[in-house]
Amino acid sequence: MAKPGKAAEAAAGKKAKLPPAQEMLRYYRDMLLIRRFEEKAGQLYGMGLIGGFCHLYIGQEAVVVGLQACAKLGDAVITSYRDHGHMLATGMDAGGVMAELTGRIGGYSKGKGGSMHMFSREKHFYGGHGIVGAQVPLGTGLAFAQKYNKTDNVTFCYFGDGSANQGQVYESFNMAELWKLPVIYVIENNQYAMGTAIARSSAQPALYKRGESFGVPGRQVDGMNVLAVKEAGEDAVAHCRAGKGPIILEMMTYRYRGHSMSDPAKYRSKEEVNKMRAEHDPIDQVRSMLLGNSLADEEALKAIDKEVKDIVQKAADFAQESPEPDPSELWTDVYVEA
Amino acid sequence: MTIEILMPALSPTMTEGKLAKWFVRAGDTVKAGDIMAEIETDKATMEFEAVDEGVIEKILVPEGTEGVAVNTPIAMLRGEGEAASAAPAAPKTEVKAPAAPAAVAVATPTVTKDLADPDIPAGTQFVTMTVREAIREGMSEEMRRDPKVYLMGEEVAQYQGAYKVSQGMLDEFGPDRVIDTPITEQGFAGIGIGAAFGGLRPIVEFMTFNFSMQAIDQIVNSAAKTLYMSGGQMGCPIVFRGPNGAAARVAAQHSQDYAAWYSHIPGLKVVAPYSAADFKGLIKAAIRDPNPVVFLENEILYGRSFEVPKLDDYVVPIGKARIARAGKDVTLVGYSIAVGHALAAAEKLAEEGIQAEVIDLRTIRPMDRATIVESVKKTNRIVTVEEGFPQSGIGAEIAAMLMEEAFDYLDAPVTRVTGKDVPMPYAANLEKLALVTIPEIVAAAKAVCYR
Numbered sequence: 001m002a003k004p005g006k007a008a009e010a011a012a013g014k015k016a017k018l019p020p021a022q023e024m025l026r027y028y029r030d031m032l033l034i035r036r037f038e039e040k041a042g043q044l045y046g047m048g049l050i051g052g053f054c055h056l057y058i059g060q061e062a063v064v065v066g067l068q069a070c071a072k073l074g075d076a077v078i079t080s081y082r083d084h085g086h087m088l089a090t091g092m093d094a095g096g097v098m099a100e101l102t103g104r105i106g107g108y109s110k111g112k113g114g115s116m117h118m119f120s121r122e123k124h125f126y127g128g129h130g131i132v133g134a135q136v137p138l139g140t141g142l143a144f145a146q147k148y149n150k151t152d153n154v155t156f157c158y159f160g161d162g163s164a165n166q167g168q169v170y171e172s173f174n175m176a177e178l179w180k181l182p183v184i185y186v187i188e189n190n191q192y193a194m195g196t197a198i199a200r201s202s203a204q205p206a207l208y209k210r211g212e213s214f215g216v217p218g219r220q221v222d223g224m225n226v227l228a229v230k231e232a233g234e235d236a237v238a239h240c241r242a243g244k245g246p247i248i249l250e251m252m253t254y255r256y257r258g259h260s261m262s263d264p265a266k267y268r269s270k271e272e273v274n275k276m277r278a279e280h281d282p283i284d285q286v287r288s289m290l291l292g293n294s295l296a297d298e299e300a301l302k303a304i305d306k307e308v309k310d311i312v313q314k315a316a317d318f319a320q321e322s323p324e325p326d327p328s329e330l331w332t333d334v335y336v337e338a
Numbered sequence: 339m340t341i342e343i344l345m346p347a348l349s350p351t352m353t354e355g356k357l358a359k360w361f362v363r364a365g366d367t368v369k370a371g372d373i374m375a376e377i378e379t380d381k382a383t384m385e386f387e388a389v390d391e392g393v394i395e396k397i398l399v400p401e402g403t404e405g406v407a408v409n410t411p412i413a414m415l416r417g418e419g420e421a422a423s424a425a426p427a428a429p430k431t432e433v434k435a436p437a438a439p440a441a442v443a444v445a446t447p448t449v450t451k452d453l454a455d456p457d458i459p460a461g462t463q464f465v466t467m468t469v470r471e472a473i474r475e476g477m478s479e480e481m482r483r484d485p486k487v488y489l490m491g492e493e494v495a496q497y498q499g500a501y502k503v504s505q506g507m508l509d510e511f512g513p514d515r516v517i518d519t520p521i522t523e524q525g526f527a528g529i530g531i532g533a534a535f536g537g538l539r540p541i542v543e544f545m546t547f548n549f550s551m552q553a554i555d556q557i558v559n560s561a562a563k564t565l566y567m568s569g570g571q572m573g574c575p576i577v578f579r580g581p582n583g584a585a586a587r588v589a590a591q592h593s594q595d596y597a598a599w600y601s602h603i604p605g606l607k608v609v610a611p612y613s614a615a616d617f618k619g620l621i622k623a624a625i626r627d628p629n630p631v632v633f634l635e636n637e638i639l640y641g642r643s644f645e646v647p648k649l650d651d652y653v654v655p656i657g658k659a660r661i662a663r664a665g666k667d668v669t670l671v672g673y674s675i676a677v678g679h680a681l682a683a684a685e686k687l688a689e690e691g692i693q694a695e696v697i698d699l700r701t702i703r704p705m706d707r708a709t710i711v712e713s714v715k716k717t718n719r720i721v722t723v724e725e726g727f728p729q730s731g732i733g734a735e736i737a738a739m740l741m742e743e744a745f746d747y748l749d750a751p752v753t754r755v756t757g758k759d760v761p762m763p764y765a766a767n768l769e770k771l772a773l774v775t776i777p778e779i780v781a782a783a784k785a786v787c788y789r
Contacts, residue, residue, distance in 0.1 A: 076536065110569035117567035126535050127572070131559050137525050138560060141532020148488070148514065148538060168556075171525025178520070333570035334604050336628035 019227070021295035027069070027226045028286045029304045031061035034085040035283060036312045037094055038257075041084065041101055044316060045261050050101045054115045057085035059224075059256040062282035063188055064089040066229025067156055067249075070237045074151060078126040078139040079158035081116035082188075082255075086158065090123040094311050098319035106322030110329060133166030135159060136185070140172040143183035143246075154182040154240040162193025164207050173214045173246065180245035184236045185211070187250045188223065194259045195267040208250035216246050223251030224280040227289075254280070340395060342411040348377060348384045350586045351638055355379045356404045357412060366394045368415070375401075375412070380470070380641040381502050392417045455615065455647075455660055464645035472614035472646055473503050473579075473635065476621035477541060479651070481511055484539060487625055490517040490526060491543030491580070500545050501581060501640055527553035527578070531561045531630075534576040539625060544580035547596045547634060554599075561630040562605030577624045579633035582610070583674065583725045584773060586638065590761035595726035597673065600632040601703040601735070607656055608702040610634040612677035614644035616700055619654025627656060634702075636675045659706035661713070665695035668783045669713040671736060672723035673699040676774060680723045683779035692787055702732060710736060711744045718749040719786040723779055728756040750786035755779050 018024065038056040045054050057064075060082075068089040071077075079086045087097050092108065100107025100118050108118040116130040126142060129135040139157025146153045163169060164187055176183050187207045191198050198205045208218030217239070221232040229251065236247045254276045258265040265273075290296040345355065356378040362368055368388040375386045395414040399406055406412065467475070481487045488511075493500045495508040495518040508516040519526040523544065530540040544550045550557065561574045583595040601608045607629055611617045617635070624631040646652075662677060663684050670680040677698040684694035695713050699705065714720050720740065722733030733754035740752055758772045 078532075108569065109567055109571070112569050113567040117564075119564075119568040119572045121571055126532075127564065127568070129560070131555060134528065134556060134560055137528020137556065138532035138535065140525075141529035141534070142536045143532075144529055145533040145536030145538045148533070168524045168528060171520075171522040172529070174520060174522065175525055175529060333566045333568075335607075336565065336570075336573045336575075 018289060018293055018295065019230075021290070023069075024286060024290050024295055025300070025304065027062075027065055028283065028290060028301065029308065030065045030068075030089060031226065031283045031286065032304065032308045033094070033311060034058075034061045034065070034088050036308050037088060037098070037315065038084060040312045040316050041098065042257070042261065044098075044102065044319070049320065050115070051103065052114055053081065054101065054261045055082040055259065056255070056257045056261070057082055059276070059282075060188060060190060060253045061085060062226040062229050062285075063186065063223045063251045063253055064158075066226040067184075067186060067233045069230050070233035071156065072153070074124060074153040076124045076126055076139070076142045076146070076153065076155040077158070078135045078142060078155065079128070080132065080135055080160060080163065081128070081130050082160070083116065083118065083128045087118055087120070087123075087125055087128075090120065090125045092118070092120050092123050092125060094315035095318035098315040099322045102319040102322070103324065104319060104322035105325045105329070106318060110333075111325045112329065112333065133159060133163040133168055136163065136166070136169045136172045139185075140176050140181060140183050140246075143176065143181040144179070146182055147179070152182075152241045154184060154237055156184050156186055158186045158188055160193065161187065161189040161191065161198050161202070161207060162196075164189075164210060165193075165201060170210075170214070173211050173216050176246035177211075177214045177216050180243060182240035182243070183246045184233075184240060185216075185246060185248045187248060188253055189250055190253050190255045192255070192259070192267065195263070195265075197267065206250075208248050211246070211248045216248055218248035218250060220250045220252060223253035224282045225285060226282055339417040341390060341392065341415045341417060343374070343413040343415055345399070345406045345408050345410045345412050346377065346386055347408045348379050348386075349381055350588055351641070352379045352381075352408060354405050354407045357399050357401055357406050358383060360397060360401045362394050364394050364396055368392060368394060380468070388415075390415060390417065457654070458615075458647045458649075463648040465648050466643050467614050467646050468641055468643050469614045469617050469635070470501065470503050470640040472618035472644075473621050474505065474507065476618040477504070477625070478507060478510065480622055480625040481507075481515060484625075486537065487539045487541065488515040488517065489541045489543065490519055490530060492519055492521055492545045494518060494543050499543075501637060503635075503640070504543070523549050523552035524556060527556040528560065530576055530578075531556055531574055534561075534574045534630075535564070535572055539575050541577045541579060541625060544578065546592060546637075547580055547582040548592050548594055550578065550580070550596065557600070557606070557630070557632070558603050562603045565629070566605060573628050574630045575628045577621070577627075577631045577633050579621070579624075580635060581637040581640070582634035583636055584638075584757075584762060584769075587764060587766065587769060588762075589764040593762035595634075595674075595724065595757065597634055597702050597724070598726050598731045598735075600634075601705075601732065602730075603703075605630065606703065607631045608634065609656060609700065610674040610702055611654075611700050612639070612662075612674055612698050614642070615646045615652070616654055616660070616698070618646055619652045620656065620700065622651075622653045623656050626653070631656070634674060639675055639678075642678075654700070657701045657704045657706060659700055659709040660698045661695060661709070662698040663694065663696040665693035665717070667693045667717055667719070668787055669695045669697060669710070669717045669720040670723055670779065670783065671697040671699060671710055671713075671720060673702060673732065674725070676723040676725055679774055679776055679779060682776045683723075683783065686776065686780050687783055690784075690789075692783060692789070694783055699732075705735070705739075707739055707743060710740070711747075714740060714744045715747045718747055719783075720748075721753045721755060721779060721782045721786060723755045723774060725757045725774055728754060728759055731756055750788070753782045753786050755782050
């Protein structure tokens with residue numbers, strides 16, 4: 001874990017430089033939406049309404065919320081299969097995401113993709129990829145297109161500490177630096193590649209250093225602290241928009257749940273998880289900062305809690321009401337008709 | 339002691355070349371390592387060094403001569419004193435390549451003309467061009483037409499293409515659109531796919547499809563499936579192209595035909611033309627297609643010349659086979675270089691009174707089943723011809739399809755002629771045995787005709 005930064009000190013009551021209340025409340029709301037959405041997804045999975053693989057983002061919310069706060073219109077996002085949080089953070093509709101989880105026609109992929117495969121051209125969210133590490137060259141290609149089209153947009157290319165050992169990640173680092181592509185490689189280091197702790201899988205566990213031999217700069221960030229994420233994200237975005245090429249942000253984070261729904265998580269202790277939740281929870285941190293600095297009162301937070309709860313309930317309802325895809329959908333979308 | 343200096347073979351598939359320039363004249367003394375001549379192959383211009391000391395006695399082939407066959411004597415060298423007689427056989431040894439690479443055993447007319455395509459308007463003029471030129475013209479025309487189209491791959495830009503397919507394109511389109519990549523197939527295939535998701539129309543060249551195995555996960559899992567997984571939102575307009583199948587004497591890891599592999603995948607289109615006209619028309623169609631297209635070329639075909647229609651915008655539709663030769667007694671169906679073998683076999687069969695119909699599939703997926711079935715309804719017999727391995731191959735697919743769609747029309751079992759079920763050997767004689775041969779096709783055709 002990176003040391004708790006300024007934000008945590010602020011949480012302790014000091015009147016440090018905090019962003020305006022409006023912004024802080026947005027972080028709170030966006031992270032809470034992801035948390036509650038994922039809890040609901042876990043519940044629906046338990047009820048048999050969601051099948052297959054379902055990888056929850058609970059615990060990691062600050063990473064995507066902090067970075068999306070640095071994005072501008074047209075910036076692209078691509079990630080692995082632990083992707084619900086990224087979709088919500090890019091502004092995709094919670095009902096459409098949940099209905100995809102239940103395999104219904106109202107889902108973002110008409111029920112044909114599932115938890116791991118959703119996309120939104122409108123929100124510049126490019127998936128949702130199930131092969132560990134494969135999204136890294138793809139994200140690099142999105143950045144290639146941004147540069148080719150002479151835009152000043154950037155691509156946020158997310159992957160985990162597990163992906164970080166795939167060869168194609170380094171092929172991508174090499175070409176991205178060679179061609180100065182505007183891509184931010186966000187390594188969400190949640191410490192476990194499925195069940196393998198980072199120390200057991202990585203000869204160089206400081207993943208932000210993994211770009212060194214290509215000249216790709218890297219930085220380790222407290223990924224449980226949304227303000228630290230935001231601050232690092234701003235620097236990274238500025239680096240990319242200035243045409244300086246790719247950059248790596250290693251986000252030190254933690255997932256509270258198992259790798260997927262079927263993971264009993266025997267590889268780590270209950271105490272480890274509980275300690276993380278108690279001391280580093282990203283939502284609690286923002287909550288403390290808001291209340292401790294009188295940026296918001298309990299009432300205001302309660303109102304957000306209710307708003308979020310309503311959105312998630314509506315999404316869950318929609319996901320159950322939306323019909324299954326028509327059997328004829330089996331044969332559509334294999335090819336684009338020329 | 340006089341030594342014959344022979345025209346050297348300077349690439350695995352070279353059978354002839356142009357003697358572009360002599361740097362020595364009769365009477366000159368040369369030492370081993372001296373550059374004697376400049377030889378143009380279809381891929382590159384190469385310098386040719388002396389391997390012996392001596393005096394050039396006579397130049398046999400003047401500079402500027404084109405089409406000089408490998409192993410033709412091009413000059414006479416008189417060895418001097420002890421040094422010369424000490425190594426008299428050296429030059430011969432150097433160029434004594436196995437008489438002819440296996441693939442060259444196929445008789446290849448300089449220009450193939452018997453390829454009438456009913457879709458080409460009557461009165462169209464034709465120009466003669468090589469397959470290599472046809473692909474280049476097709477790509478260049480599409481790049482002029484659409485600024486989103488770009489070419490990336492190993493050695494496509496400054497080197498002018500490992501097989502000279504992209505020669506001159508860097509000059510015309512610049513380094514932003516003709517891009518040399520590092521040797522990193524999985525990485526640049528993925529980058530191409532990502533760029534296609536991002537709205538570009540990449541052409542990704544593999545130096546050979548043998549190397550695409552490094553990238554097949556990206557081609558299958560990312561390029562082919564994403565449209566479906568996204569409920570139709572995320573199309574991937576990309577072309578993967580490069581030489582496929584055997585060249586000559588390059589052994590098992592560089593000689594495989596991947597048509598069957600890629601044709602297995604819903605979401606991909608797979609194209610494998612034979613004639614230059616089809617290469618041109620189909621590469622244009624592939625670039626315009628909104629789906630990922632695997633475009634299989636063939637190194638041995640690159641230098642072969644065909645008549646190409648002189649039309650402003652010649653596009654051949656993907657998914658349509660072509661009757662390359664009409665006949666009534668037996669159908670021969672193949673793709674890529676195997677079409678040439680089938681046409682040669684048809685010629686031999688005609689001498690024995692058997693009229694073979696030859697179908698050039700052109701596209702492997704989606705396969706033009708109707709054209710095959712129609713032909714079988716007429717001939718009632720069919721032989722499939724492919725360079726790939728037999729198991730789960732294209733011939734196996736056609737056989738199964740005919741069981742389903744034309745069972746009652748078959749008067750003989752569907753018969754496959756394929757590459758042999760072994761990794762490609764290096765030895766010249768073994769390679770020849772491993773590849774499809776014309777006598778094998780003739781024998782199979784006669785067998786299904788019960789003759």
